[in-house]
Amino acid sequence: MTELHEVVAQREFAYSRRDFDRVRRLLFERAGIRLADSKDAMVYSRLARRLRILKLTRFKDYLEMVAHNHQEQEHFVNALTTNLTSFFREPHHFEALSTYLKQHPNTKRIWCSASSTGEEPYSIAMTVASVFGTFTPPVTIVATDIDSRVLQKAAAGIYSANGIEQLPPHYRQQFFYKGKGAQLGKVRVADELRRMVQFETLNLMSPTWDIDSPIDIIFCRNVMIYFDRDTQRKILSRMVKLMTPEGMYVAGHSENFTMYPELVRPMGKTIYRPVN
Secondary structure, three states, X not given: OHHHHHHHOOOOOEXXXXXXXXXXXXXXXXXXXXXXXXXXXXXXXXXXXXXXXXXXXXXXXXXXXXXXXXHHHHHHHHHHOOOOOOOOOOOHHXXXXXXXXXXXXXXXXXXXXXXXXOHHHHHHHHHHHHHHOOOOOOOEEEEXXXXXXXXXXXXXXEEEHHHHOOOOHHHHHXXXXXXXXXXXXXXXXXXXXXXXEEEEEXXXXXXXXXXXXXXXXXXXXXXXXXXXXXXXXXXXXXXHHHEEXXXXXXXXXOOOOOXXXXXXXXXXXXXXXXXX
């Protein structure tokens, strides 16, 4: 505790261990995310931007605002959530998706529960369009995220051209527009592909989810690692109840749910089938 006070004494804003602990409590209450002790510097750097905008000098005052202002709670969560993604990240999942769609042509609904800036749901949409051979397949793709800011970027579908260099040439040609002039070096997701994805804000910790069911496929990758065991089980249980018996749940590379045999059973590398 003393070390943190000594370090932050020279910072732009008054920031104590008590402030950091309150940040952790607020984030857990609103997003279910547990911050490690080592994240105090990250918290300061990300929230300092909000204090500057609001012309505040103490984290204590800012956290009082967060506790009572719904709009600022959204900024608070947006600032502290991490969004790391890329097109076709963990490619074996999209190979499995392609196989599943071919084996289950009656698939109706896919939920990408951590959309981030859109690369994952657009990768899903590209896979769906390729399997069905059309931009108007009989499949609904819903992409949600707790961070409203990244959803705006996802809906716009504008990315650095470097971000799609690893894609097959025919994917780059079929699914993206090249930027010209002021947009040189950027690409935009083709309108037909963007129309395949419905982007919505959703907090997995909310008591209710505005998600239609049944759901055939859920992508929930590298999200559960931020939750404690009890929260993981609660969210997984809620998701499984929304799924079809033959559904497919796709987890992240560092997530393992074999400790919940009453909820899911393995059907591939970090891929599970619901037990319901």
